[in-house]
Amino acid sequence: MLGHALEGIRVIDFTQIASGPTCTLMLADLGADVIKIEAKEGDVARSLGPPWIDGTGVFFMALNRNKRSVVTNLKDPRERDRILDLIAQSDVVVENFRPGVMRRLGLSYDDVRNINPQIVYCSISGFGQTGSWKNKGGVDGVVQALSGLMGITGEKGGGPVKVQVPIVDIVTGFLAANSIQAALHAKARHGKGQYLDISMLSSALMLQQTAFAAYLQDGQLPERCGSAAPYAAPNEAFPTADGWIMIVAYHQDRWAALCTLLNVEHLIHDPRFHSLANRVANRPEMIQELSAKLRERSTAHWLECLGEADVLCAPIATYTETLGLSPVQDAGVLVDVPVEGTDSMIRQIGCALSTPAPAVRRGAPAIGQHTAEVLDSRAPSLRRDTHSF
Numbered sequence: 001m002l003g004h005a006l007e008g009i010r011v012i013d014f015t016q017i018a019s020g021p022t023c024t025l026m027l028a029d030l031g032a033d034v035i036k037i038e039a040k041e042g043d044v045a046r047s048l049g050p051p052w053i054d055g056t057g058v059f060f061m062a063l064n065r066n067k068r069s070v071v072t073n074l075k076d077p078r079e080r081d082r083i084l085d086l087i088a089q090s091d092v093v094v095e096n097f098r099p100g101v102m103r104r105l106g107l108s109y110d111d112v113r114n115i116n117p118q119i120v121y122c123s124i125s126g127f128g129q130t131g132s133w134k135n136k137g138g139v140d141g142v143v144q145a146l147s148g149l150m151g152i153t154g155e156k157g158g159g160p161v162k163v164q165v166p167i168v169d170i171v172t173g174f175l176a177a178n179s180i181q182a183a184l185h186a187k188a189r190h191g192k193g194q195y196l197d198i199s200m201l202s203s204a205l206m207l208q209q210t211a212f213a214a215y216l217q218d219g220q221l222p223e224r225c226g227s228a229a230p231y232a233a234p235n236e237a238f239p240t241a242d243g244w245i246m247i248v249a250y251h252q253d254r255w256a257a258l259c260t261l262l263n264v265e266h267l268i269h270d271p272r273f274h275s276l277a278n279r280v281a282n283r284p285e286m287i288q289e290l291s292a293k294l295r296e297r298s299t300a301h302w303l304e305c306l307g308e309a310d311v312l313c314a315p316i317a318t319y320t321e322t323l324g325l326s327p328v329q330d331a332g333v334l335v336d337v338p339v340e341g342t343d344s345m346i347r348q349i350g351c352a353l354s355t356p357a358p359a360v361r362r363g364a365p366a367i368g369q370h371t372a373e374v375l376d377s378r379a380p381s382l383r384r385d386t387h388s389f
Contacts, residue, residue, distance in 0.1 A: 004031025022173025071368030147204035
């Protein structure tokens with residue numbers, strides 16, 4: 001039976017809050033031994049909430065399962081040297097301090113590669129390790145604003161809207177984890193480690209790849225368009241008699257099927273709507289025509305009819321409704337994770353990667369829970385395993 005993809009890989013994790021912990025969560029879920037290095041007060045995310053469980057934020061628990069926690073004072077040279085000894089026996093270092101902090105602590109890439117030339121060292125920051133903005137602090141909301149994301153999010157004519165989940169943190173973590181795995185593959189081929197510089201701003205720009213491609217081509221600033229996709233129509237939420245429904249029918253065959261279902265066949269060849277480009281250009285008029293019909297019946301009615309006609313659609317679901325959907329339950333994305341130090345379990349969204357399916361090995365660690373276990377060189381947990389790379 002295949003083991004987990006990163007089984008045998010040890011990661012030393014100096015990250016906190018969300019971008020770095022998302023990266024190391026991905027690695028941990030894939031089987032890596034992730035050792036989280038914390039100050040005595042712990043990761044700031046431990047206090048973020050509500051909700052909390054015994055004083056620890058569920059936000060923190062969601063991003064730190066399958067990791068071990070070591071508490072140390074990195075400003076103490078003796079304790080720093082113990083961590084360097086640990087890094088010498090590891091494969092990956094991940095940190096998301098401001099540029100320069102790790103160098104001042106004696107834990108920079110140059111410091112580390114002197115004792116472990118094969119290390120893969122990943123630095124995550126708001127604006128990269130070089131350039132005029134390198135010393136500026138970058139957090140999710142600030143980068144959502146600077147990257148243009150908040151400038152295009154929200155209803156037409158409305159104010160800027162931040163994506164509620166920390167989307168830039170999350171996508172930065174995903175890209176960092178992907179870069180680390182590529183670097184591990186390169187190390188297996190060439191025997192060399194490398195340094196990775198992952199910027200939240202660059203990640204946020206990549207998140208908007210299609211929108212920036214359009215702007216760079218035609219110079220037209222995108223307008224806020226609510227639930228709509230600016231490149232396709234209809235592809236937005238419509239009001240019904242009792243709620244809202246998302247309809248995606250920009251393909252010409254589905255546009256015709258939608259018009260036929262709604263008894264507005266004349267719109268199929270209406271010059272304003274007969275092509276995708278025309279429907280995008282005349283979106284307000286199209287919405288007005290379709291909404292007048294869709295408001296006549298309930299969301300449930302339209303879901304059934306549209307489904308039978310193979311017109312892509314969905315209700316605008318609450319979290320409660322989403323978690324009750326059979327495909328969510330069938331996919332097994334919900335996992336029960338132990339709350340360390342208790343007999344309780346907490347439910348979370350698990351890792352969506354598969355083959356083999358990542359397993360929950362432990363819950364988010366208590367502060368310093370594994371300090372003695374990890375730093376005692378005689379402990380079995382520190383012995384090197386055979387690596388997958």
